[in-house]
Amino acid sequence: MTQRYREQTRFSDPGRFGELLDDLPEDLPALMAAVRNVVVHYRAAGIAFTGPRLAEIDTRWVSRMLELDQRRFPAPLARPRPEADRVVGCCRDFSLLTVAALRRRGVPARTRVGFSPYFAEDWNYDHVVAEYWNGRRWVFADAQLDPAAFPFDTADIPQFITAAQAWTSHRRGLIDADRYGVDPALPFHGHQFLLDSVLLEVAHRNGDEVLLWDQWGAITDRTADELAELLLAADQGDAPAERRLTERYRSDPSLHLDGRVHCLSPSGFDGWVAV
Numbered sequence: 001m002t003q004r005y006r007e008q009t010r011f012s013d014p015g016r017f018g019e020l021l022d023d024l025p026e027d028l029p030a031l032m033a034a035v036r037n038v039v040v041h042y043r044a045a046g047i048a049f050t051g052p053r054l055a056e057i058d059t060r061w062v063s064r065m066l067e068l069d070q071r072r073f074p075a076p077l078a079r080p081r082p083e084a085d086r087v088v089g090c091c092r093d094f095s096l097l098t099v100a101a102l103r104r105r106g107v108p109a110r111t112r113v114g115f116s117p118y119f120a121e122d123w124n125y126d127h128v129v130a131e132y133w134n135g136r137r138w139v140f141a142d143a144q145l146d147p148a149a150f151p152f153d154t155a156d157i158p159q160f161i162t163a164a165q166a167w168t169s170h171r172r173g174l175i176d177a178d179r180y181g182v183d184p185a186l187p188f189h190g191h192q193f194l195l196d197s198v199l200l201e202v203a204h205r206n207g208d209e210v211l212l213w214d215q216w217g218a219i220t221d222r223t224a225d226e227l228a229e230l231l232l233a234a235d236q237g238d239a240p241a242e243r244r245l246t247e248r249y250r251s252d253p254s255l256h257l258d259g260r261v262h263c264l265s266p267s268g269f270d271g272w273v274a275v
Helices: 015-022 028-038 051-058 062-072 091-104 163-171 191-205 221-235 239-251
Strands: 039-041 087-089 109-116 124-133 138-141 260-264 270-274
Touching (some): 015 062, 015 091, 028 039, 028 091, 051 087, 062 087, 062 091, 087 091, 091 109, 109 163, 124 191, 163 191, 191 221, 191 239, 221 239
Antiparallel strands (some): 124 138, 260 270
């Protein structure tokens, strides 16, 4: 079941900029450092982005991300860029660019949607990481993180909590759902947020690596229970569960993307967009 994750999706495809990915280091930590040299987080960097710069967070396609980068820096991706001039994005963009580079070299890779318990002691921030097949197992890698700032291997982070894991724990009464979300100071957390995150995880798992603020479809608690069960089984290597998950996503009109999403962006944009 790893073969399909070697293939670029419409979101990860670098298009005419593919050769830029060919020049990235073979070593994964060095590759992730190059990704951090291209993307800057719209909040975590402590830089106040506004207007067109902030709107860069709505860039869905790796090809477009690389186009923005090359307009400013027509040079290899590993060549240093000033932090404030990098492409403005979020965890999803660090991860998707990493996945694109790994797929480019034939490594099975995918983005995973869930939560990070390693940014704060009492809050689990919504987060996206890359996951790649190392020949023996699937490994989480967080390209957004500077390895010097964390006491663990950022290229192998078992602490990451998938949306399916969080939802299942919530349904069993094992966690406080109100400690899972965007930020303690914002209203985006709790039961509904975990519910929506399951749909996001399924979409990303099936090659629709949309923005974290893209909305579509309608997922119920019961459906989330079923999808989370399939996701957890697939993560344990259950190939039939993986196939059922894909079939369910592609055949259920309440889950599958229908060609457009409602984007409710931190940039201030609120509207329907074709994808």
